Amino acid sequence: MKERTSFGHGGDYNPEQWLDHPEIIAQDFEYFKKAHINTITVGIFSWAQLEPSEGIYQFDWLDDVFDRAEKQDINVILATPSGARPRWIAENYPEVLRVDENGQRNLFGERHNHCYTSPAYREKVQTIDNKLAERYGKRKNLVLWHVSNEFGGACYCDLCQNAFRTWLKQKYQTLENLNKAYWATFWSHTYTSWNQVVAPSPRGDQNLLGLNLDWHRFVSDQTINFYEVEAKVLREVTPNIKITTNFMGGNPDDEHVFFDLNYQDFAKHVDVVSWDSYPSWGTDAKSSVELAMNTAAMNDVMRSLKHDNYMIMESTPSQVNWHPFNRPKAPGMHRMGALQEVSHGANAINYFQLHQSRGSSEMFHGAVIGHDLRDDTRIFKEVSQVGENLNQLQPALNTKAHQPKVAIVYDYDNMWALNDVRNYAAETIKYWRTIQEHYRYFWEQDVPVEFISTTDDLTAYKLVIDPMHFMMTEEFANKLRAYVAQGGTIVGTYITGQVDERYLAYLGGWPKALRDVYGVDPLETDTLYPTQQVVVADGQKKFQAHDYATVLSVDHAIAIANYASEWYAETPAITQNQYGNGQAYYIGTRFDSDFMVAFYDTLVTQLDLKEANLIHKTDAAIHINVRLNEQKIYYFVTNFSDEEKTITVNTPMRDLLTGMVISIGTYDVAAYDTKVLVEEG
Template sequence: MPDLSDVTRGRILYGGDYNPEQWPEETWHEDVRLMKDAGVNSVTVGVFSWARLEPRPGERDFGWLDRLMDLLHEAGVGVVLATPTASPPPWLGRLHPETLPRDEDGRTEWWGGRQHFSHSSAAYRRHAAAITEALAARYAGHPALTMWHINNEYCTYDHGDEAAARFRAWLRDRYGTLEALNTAWGTAFWSQGYGDWAEILPPRRTHYLKNPAQVLDFRRFTSDMLLECYAAERDIVRRHTPHLPVTTNFMPLWFGQDGWRWAEEEDVVSVDLYPDPRDPLGAQEGALVQDLTRSQARGPWMLMEQATGAVGWRDVDQPKPRGLNRLWSLQAVARGADAVCYFQWRQSRQGAEKFHSAMVGHAGPRGRAFQEVKRLGADLARIAPHVSGTRIAADVAVLHDWHAWWAATQEARPFSRADPPVVLRAWHRALWEAHLTTDFAHPEHDLSRYRMVVAPQLYLLTDAAVDNLLSYVRGGGTLVCGFLTGIADRDDRVRPGGMDARLRELFGIRVLHEWWPLPAGETVGCDGFRGTLWSEELEADGTADETVPYRGGELDGLPAVLGKGRAWYVSTLPEPEALRGLLADIAAGAGVRPVLDRIPAGVEAVRRGDLLFLLNHGRAPVTVEVPGGHRDLLTGETVTDRAELGRYGVRVLAS
């Protein structure tokens, strides 16, 4: 299958969403001139143009897009052509109200915004396929076309009648019989036993708590239905252009899609990334999403959207300070991106996102945003021949599974504050600040190439996943698991003993007596550090080699951390410095080393291929010791032993 390298060809794709239908055609010529000035070589076109392309049912208006495609080709700008199916035109909802999704209360989501479609609607799928077929047939041979972008940020839910029918069909395929479904859902509780498939509904509003297994399956179903929509359009464009790669853009760490399964269906994995510039951990949030996306892609990936400045949806929506856009863009390249793109090219004057920044802002080409865009374009052109297509080697894997997340994030749990993304971010931060490069992996993936694997929290683990972790440790790998791991099976059924018995034996736990969540602001004493968010009443079986006990309070003297051979269990969330030290020490014992020996605080060091990226996330200048001689690809300077980095400075060093 084609992939990103078929489009980049030794370049880094640079550009963004281009929405020319918002502007008179004379503006297009200025746009193309400015694109060439900024080094833009790729734009995404058509994401929200369905109403323009099909103003009335069956009527096509492609003339404007023909002229645009020709203009971009003449300027040497490639086109990632989007199917416009994320935002159907008003006529579709008016003529086919069944295409509009309904929430759990039965309320309709109307047109007037975006993403107002039911993934289960046969009428929606039929009309989406028709406009996709027309686009693919018309532009398959156009020389500007380089890639397909299907829909946009798939994120819809539907609890309506058509979705209910599809849900029942999905459940029939999954379970086969009502007896098997009743067993999996535990319907003996609260008299929920189903005697007819017609009785089963999506998890609509109930008087009290919903059946958690039903909710879990509905989340699985929703991800699968959206994937069906994607695959249907993908297959249409593939039939016309089998040589061109196809993508759709994930949102960062998005709850509603099984990202591992979705990534297998994409030729190019792409993501939209909008860390808050006011967040002191914004760079770490970016690194986490970049590591996850690279791991889903199993190689180079595409940063489909980011912002040059403000985004328009935050309560305090500040722009990026000078230099931060460049820094975070080059961070993405350091962590595997071969495409750096934005939403959007020219800032809208009307509509809901007119205060969302753009490559050409309201200030025009003299504005700071465009001037920084030009500088970044030049930077990317300098380093592209050396970095495009290269890989990143990681000795550490962080385990993440959407099904475990879905199961853990439900009503009536003792751990509502211990939200999986909160714990995931804390553990990734510890590894990031210890300068340990990490991949992400599914708990059933082959983990043998990693020296160390960490599972911050995997409440739900299948039997296959547990077997995989045990096999990994038996094979000489080092495993570190956080609290609430291995609690439930695939149907959200709590395992006997409150944790999988094989894992208890692996970690040296005789009994898990009780879970002790901590209220907001409360900590628990441990030998040498404070624990946050969570604690557990564990009884050790005496086989652990190392134990860190709780100190004080109800759990005094009981184990907070257990280390047995190459398996570790951490039953609380240590404060950031303590977690960093713990994981760094375990990593060192597993033979994992930081990228450099001495790295100043606030500096990120990443190796991609033969290149060393140094990124200063602080405003103060710093000096980094880099033994030997290097050439900075951004400046052409020779760097010997010491690299100077200014405010938000970046070095890309070749030995």
């Protein structure tokens, strides 16, 4: 992306749907002015219009879009069209269509119904990408390439099976190593030929856990490899234009999110992280405050991928059409959500879609311009207000999120392994939910957090939280030990360190590095039924725990709380261990938020994790996020509740969104409102 000079505000635009209505396209661009739209993303689903038959190209309509945008100083993000191929490709090259896990080749239809391994598809994609890059690469309003769209899914065709075998050969070198990794002697599943290896299928193996895990790894790697096939062309023709693809978070309140692909690996291949954000504001299942916390966590995940600013590539200004209940956002919620994402480091807010499709599956998905073709609707006015606010926030452009002192380990191999574990209880594993429960405390206390991979540097953080690290390599266990020895603080939990990266159980109990750092040895884990509770006593305080309870053998740690019920009563539930210059806490059971508050209150004070705050709040519904540079600190103060709340300002400030000077004193913050405050002077 060229050097950003303003916050991005725009979204997906599909003018090919309106080529027989040029007056609508002309009106759209007039409306873009009114809504402060400065960026359009084009070409995502346009392949059939760009190349209606093989080797026959039609670019005039896209030329016109670039010209119109340039006249209005609108930047263009140009997408490669590989996310939705035209029918002629499927007819001429049937191998491009995916094969499902039962071995049946799909018909043409939907989107993302293509094989990432297919040489024919890769060749055709590179050809159209090269045409686009040569034609538009020097347009001055081209600011970013958007490769494909929402990568995901898997193909089980012979091409992919062979690619999987090649991937396994490179990893394991010999069949002997493969058989050992998969513990293939169990059930007499020993491989005697590489050709016997087949991806997990209901018609074959789905119980070789190492095979299942490697398939996830392969699919992620093969998807990234396909992305690189496209990116290679773009880099060669337009080396000065940066490249992204839109990652997915789904509903931030889902139990499982961004499941298919390892975004920590994928992020190394994109120049800018962008993602599609669709929180279901207004649900009856969660308060807006709770959903705001979940959405904040997802934004922090995306920012953490490169430890840098990012983009919202898709969001909705009103509703989606794929939730169980497609409720539009209440007045004020769109602005609230957009500014929340900016507060976490987003430098662009984009929508799907700018103009609502007249027909087909997404005809009722929310849009800036609806079927009524009006610019005086509530939705249009709220989008315009967001655009105006982004202009007012210009001084905060390219500022960074506050460097966190707290990190939470999030590991994709571990997520895939836990989702396939044949132990505990599938209903209550909840790896992502558990991470959110730890994150919640810090969000409510306005303490910034990063989400890190096992390859990140731990020494940048005072506190590292490592929940449910079921699949842990000895390398990472040694890394934790070194981090604590050097003065770091680690918090680990139940269901940690049970298997290695091959999905083989550790023999003889925990790896030595974990025993050293935590000073305990987990003996067994009690899996509780949903109605069962365990009491844990911490001095005079008692807490209810649920789902899982680990029975511990204590070596050189000290117990700071004990179980007070069940057959393991009077044994340690939470321990603390001094190791080297640091300390390690092990939480043996799953608690509710009241324990998290008590536990982390002590740690935050002890480690001095809170920054001096010039704004005081008395309600967790108010969240204060910071973006800053060397000159200024910008305080984003948001009320996520449907009731008015108050804050106290302790030094004179100015609100960037209103221009008002805020003196020392107490102020009301309306429901769903955001103030962006900066110190005067």
